Amino acid sequence: MMDFIIGHYNYWVSIFLMMVGFYAVISRGNLVKKIIGMNVFQVSVFLLYISISTVEQGSAPIFTEGVELYSNPLPHVLILTAIVVGVATTALGLALVVRIKEAYGTIEEDEIHELDHTL
Amino acid sequence: MIEVFIDIILLSFIAVTAVAILRMTNLFAIIMLFGIFSFLSASLFAVMDAVDVAFTEAAVGAGISTVLMLATIALTKTQKEKVSVSHRHWLPLSVVIVTGAVLVYGTLDLPAFGDPEAPAQTHVAPYYIDKAVEETGLPNMVTSVLASYRGFDTLGEVVVVFTAGVAVLLLLGGKHRISDTGTNEIEKNEHSLILRVVAKFLIPLIIVFALYVQFHGDFGPGGGFQAGVILSAAIILYTLVFGLDAAERVIPPSILRILASLGVLIYTGVGIVTILLGGNYLNYSVLGDSKVAGQHLGILLVELGVGIAVFAVLLVIFLTFAGRGRP
Numbered sequence: 001m002m003d004f005i006i007g008h009y010n011y012w013v014s015i016f017l018m019m020v021g022f023y024a025v026i027s028r029g030n031l032v033k034k035i036i037g038m039n040v041f042q043v044s045v046f047l048l049y050i051s052i053s054t055v056e057q058g059s060a061p062i063f064t065e066g067v068e069l070y071s072n073p074l075p076h077v078l079i080l081t082a083i084v085v086g087v088a089t090t091a092l093g094l095a096l097v098v099r100i101k102e103a104y105g106t107i108e109e110d111e112i113h114e115l116d117h118t119l
Numbered sequence: 120m121i122e123v124f125i126d127i128i129l130l131s132f133i134a135v136t137a138v139a140i141l142r143m144t145n146l147f148a149i150i151m152l153f154g155i156f157s158f159l160s161a162s163l164f165a166v167m168d169a170v171d172v173a174f175t176e177a178a179v180g181a182g183i184s185t186v187l188m189l190a191t192i193a194l195t196k197t198q199k200e201k202v203s204v205s206h207r208h209w210l211p212l213s214v215v216i217v218t219g220a221v222l223v224y225g226t227l228d229l230p231a232f233g234d235p236e237a238p239a240q241t242h243v244a245p246y247y248i249d250k251a252v253e254e255t256g257l258p259n260m261v262t263s264v265l266a267s268y269r270g271f272d273t274l275g276e277v278v279v280v281f282t283a284g285v286a287v288l289l290l291l292g293g294k295h296r297i298s299d300t301g302t303n304e305i306e307k308n309e310h311s312l313i314l315r316v317v318a319k320f321l322i323p324l325i326i327v328f329a330l331y332v333q334f335h336g337d338f339g340p341g342g343g344f345q346a347g348v349i350l351s352a353a354i355i356l357y358t359l360v361f362g363l364d365a366a367e368r369v370i371p372p373s374i375l376r377i378l379a380s381l382g383v384l385i386y387t388g389v390g391i392v393t394i395l396l397g398g399n400y401l402n403y404s405v406l407g408d409s410k411v412a413g414q415h416l417g418i419l420l421v422e423l424g425v426g427i428a429v430f431a432v433l434l435v436i437f438l439t440f441a442g443r444g445r446p
Contacts, residue, residue: 033146
């Protein structure tokens with residue numbers, strides 16, 4: 001039982017983080033907070049992938065004499081590029097937030113909806 | 120055993136930080152907490168042997184994202200999140216709980232953490248681990264998988280980063296009407312002597328480190344993505360301390376735009392050259408006298424392209440955000 005919990009703890013925390021991020025996106029009205037929620041969601045996916053790549057007693061995937069067992073390099077590649085793509089898309093989202101502020105004067109979702117309806 | 124212990128403690132810290140991010144309403148505090156959140160996850164990646172990923176997350180999450188978010192709250196002049204009482208919280212909460220429960224149910228069948236017999240470890244990964252060193256001559260398997268075996272993926276990702284940079288320029292780059300007398304937060308601050316002196320000491324070191332990460336990425340942790348991010352962080356630090364005008368004198372935005380396209384062009388150009396030499400697109404083996412030499416050269420060039428593109432795009436994004444507040 002204890003082994004099972006330790007063996008799955010990483011996945012459960014990933015899912016917990018994913019749900020915290022998801023909740024921030026769907027329940028909060030502030031656009032900056034939504035983007036931070038999306039980032040938390042994103043990190044949870046990174047965490048899941050890296051957890052899957054880990055091998056017990058394994059070493060970092062850089063060839064060293066005398067080391068036999070390495071962690072899986074493929075998820076590392078996927079996630080390392082995803083992080084940089086993630087910051088670029090976050091910047092794009094933030095740029096949209098800045099433009100919304102300039103157009104509506106607010107970054108609260110409900111106020112934006114009200115302004116849309118009064119038009 | 121000690122690794123599992125550290126793993127569990129760090130994971131618990133991360134979970135607590137995420138809840139704090141959710142519950143707080145002061146945006147400045149939330150962004151600082153998000154920096155801590157990223158840094159904790161970077162430490163966790165290092166514990167889980169993903170050194171390259173840890174590197175990237177520490178530079179990007181704790182560095183660049185945080186600065187961009189701060190720039191956004193400065194531009195939108197929003198300090199606090201508005202808490203509305205009328206919002207019905209039970210609907211999102213129940214959606215989240217149900218989704219989470221289904222996902223947790225799904226994990227019950229997953230192989231345990233660190234299981235060497237898990238399906239993820241037994242398909243393509245053993246090939247990379249056994250053959251990468253022999254076929255590319257590089258000890259860092261992450262670099263050879265990134266630049267050579269999965270060069271197409273990486274090309275796609277560099278193009279996505281480039282496109283995001285272009286989109287930010289289109290959204291925020293042009294001239295705009297200033298509705299009120301918005302003073303530039305970055306220009307306004309007269310920083311103290313200590314900060315300026317320390318920055319002058321630090322910036323050359325950061326730049327040298329970025330170059331080391333770029334060119335040593337074949338042998339140790341690092342590579343084009345990390346180097347580009349670290350190098351742009353050095354210039355961002357310069358901008359924050361000495362002001363936007365000084366930074367634009369050091370690197371004019373027009374040159375940065377050329378560099379961003381140049382990086383992508385180097386990458387695609389290497390692919391075209393391999394076709395002309397009779398190989399497939401991005402098959403570097405034809406570049407040198409021997410297969411290994413060709414792979415080595417190809418990976419070096421491609422990583423250089425990635426480094427230049429990432430550096431220029433991230434800096435263009437930051438300077439565009441900073442320039443938006445200019446009176």
